[in-house]
Amino acid sequence: MSTIRGKAAIVGIGEVPTGMYPDRSFIDAAISVSADAIKDAGINKNDIDTVIPIGVVANSLDNANMVCSWVVEELGLGSVAKSNFQLMSGGSSSANALKVATALVTTGLSKAVLVVHSDRMGTGLDLNAAITMFAKASISQEYEAPFGFSQLALAGMLQQRYMYDTGTTERQIASVVESLRKWAMLNPNAMMKKERSADEVVDSPMLSSPVRKRMMNILADGAAAFIVTTKERADDMTDTPAYILGMGSRCTNFTVTAQPTNIIKAWGPAAKEAYEMASVGPKDIGVAELYDAFPTFILISMEILDLCKRGEAGKFVEDGHTSPGGKLPVSTNGAMMAQGHTGAGGGVAILVEAARQIMGKAGERQVKDVKYVVETASGGVGMDFHVGILGREV
Amino acid sequence: MTQTNEYTKPLPLITGLSKIFWDGCKENKLLYQECKDCGEVIFFPKMFCTNCMSQNLGWKESKGKGKIHTFTVTYDMAPPEFMPHVPYALAIIALDEGFRFMSNIVECDFDKISCDMPVEVVFERATDEITLPKFRPTNGN
Numbered sequence A: 001m002s003t004i005r006g007k008a009a010i011v012g013i014g015e016v017p018t019g020m021y022p023d024r025s026f027i028d029a030a031i032s033v034s035a036d037a038i039k040d041a042g043i044n045k046n047d048i049d050t051v052i053p054i055g056v057v058a059n060s061l062d063n064a065n066m067v068c069s070w071v072v073e074e075l076g077l078g079s080v081a082k083s084n085f086q087l088m089s090g091g092s093s094s095a096n097a098l099k100v101a102t103a104l105v106t107t108g109l110s111k112a113v114l115v116v117h118s119d120r121m122g123t124g125l126d127l128n129a130a131i132t133m134f135a136k137a138s139i140s141q142e143y144e145a146p147f148g149f150s151q152l153a154l155a156g157m158l159q160q161r162y163m164y165d166t167g168t169t170e171r172q173i174a175s176v177v178e179s180l181r182k183w184a185m186l187n188p189n190a191m192m193k194k195e196r197s198a199d200e201v202v203d204s205p206m207l208s209s210p211v212r213k214r215m216m217n218i219l220a221d222g223a224a225a226f227i228v229t230t231k232e233r234a235d236d237m238t239d240t241p242a243y244i245l246g247m248g249s250r251c252t253n254f255t256v257t258a259q260p261t262n263i264i265k266a267w268g269p270a271a272k273e274a275y276e277m278a279s280v281g282p283k284d285i286g287v288a289e290l291y292d293a294f295p296t297f298i299l300i301s302m303e304i305l306d307l308c309k310r311g312e313a314g315k316f317v318e319d320g321h322t323s324p325g326g327k328l329p330v331s332t333n334g335a336m337m338a339q340g341h342t343g344a345g346g347g348v349a350i351l352v353e354a355a356r357q358i359m360g361k362a363g364e365r366q367v368k369d370v371k372y373v374v375e376t377a378s379g380g381v382g383m384d385f386h387v388g389i390l391g392r393e394v
Numbered sequence B: 001m002t003q004t005n006e007y008t009k010p011l012p013l014i015t016g017l018s019k020i021f022w023d024g025c026k027e028n029k030l031l032y033q034e035c036k037d038c039g040e041v042i043f044f045p046k047m048f049c050t051n052c053m054s055q056n057l058g059w060k061e062s063k064g065k066g067k068i069h070t071f072t073v074t075y076d077m078a079p080p081e082f083m084p085h086v087p088y089a090l091a092i093i094a095l096d097e098g099f100r101f102m103s104n105i106v107e108c109d110f111d112k113i114s115c116d117m118p119v120e121v122v123f124e125r126a127t128d129e130i131t132l133p134k135f136r137p138t139n140g141n
């Protein structure tokens, strides 16, 4: 069977700070991160022949305009672009975009693909969009809506069962927040740059048991972009390509009621396939850039990826192993809990951070001698699970 | 306009398929589907069997007993229509017949709810048209 292992790479990345930026326009953010990614790659912008904008949540007109090739016009790609199409699978859009971009360049259908996300969830959130996104999307209107489900309740139900199955303590889950905040303090693009101890998290009010207030993410404005091209072009273009070595995914459900009872088992094959394709094992991983939305999901992901034994992820985090200086740095941008929740952008930020660590461009939070990074993403109410492995060498 | 007991929470979307389920609830019956060709238990109700794609699906009545797979008690930041009703317990119930259902846990001390706790259905009238299946801890047998 043919494989994409090492045949494509992320060659450039761009990102603006995540947070509350009422004066930063949607399109200015989208174009500046695209320009930064082009500059970072050292690519001629006219080599970009496919633009993939990620779905915009906060404003439906911005979303429609991105569908209609706004970025192609703004970047002056009108004489070279072959395609502009939106990709949207919520939180997993990053992974699906990486998959599509890799397929396009490795088959020769495209020379270079620009994936760009911008959203204004912090200061530009339209009320109807907010209600649709957080109170209605991914919920069965026939059978679930009458009972008071929400994204917060989702976090509560997931954490409840995880604690029951594994004996993980509340403080261990709170430690995830502490660890992410420590990373965010080193990330100029993060929103929540203040230290937050696990004890402070545990002392915060209960919102939807067992989820407490300080286990929640905060909606924010943000934008990020990355460029994918073939290995051959990457090698000509840059000294620091992040080679795409493996990917695996599973898409299991629409509603949480229909989510597999054992998600670790159901999504496990996604990790197995990614590791096998990359010829890399959990012990080779230098940094794990794990998608969160809420802290328990990071612990579950660590177990799916076999970075910890079943039920031991919480203790591993509480012991400081995922924090700066720890033996397995996790989510070094602070993830959505600390960098901020930008709609479908949380996964894009995590993927960009994975590439950044491989490229050696992570500044104060750069992890030394990183050869392999694993990154994850998930959309909907936990509808899917995606694993990607990036490497410094093929 | 002085009606005080008007139901203000969201009601289920009624479609050709969901009407059969909700009509069942009105008669205090919790219905689910079973494929007559392959025996697959199907819920939420579907047009096609999720195992064999057959359209030969029949409705069966659940005994309404099962266990709580997971739950959460919401104290704050609930959807707007539910804010006047906090705290409330929301759960995914694994029914003995092999399907899952999302509902509220009622008639109990919320601090005593746990995963895998046995529960049984209890029907609560919401409007003339809609009766909601909710669940309470099973006492004894």
Ligand SMILES: [Zn+2]
Binding pocket: B035, B036, B037, B038, B039, B040, B049, B050, B051, B052, B053, B054
């Ligand atoms: Zn069947």
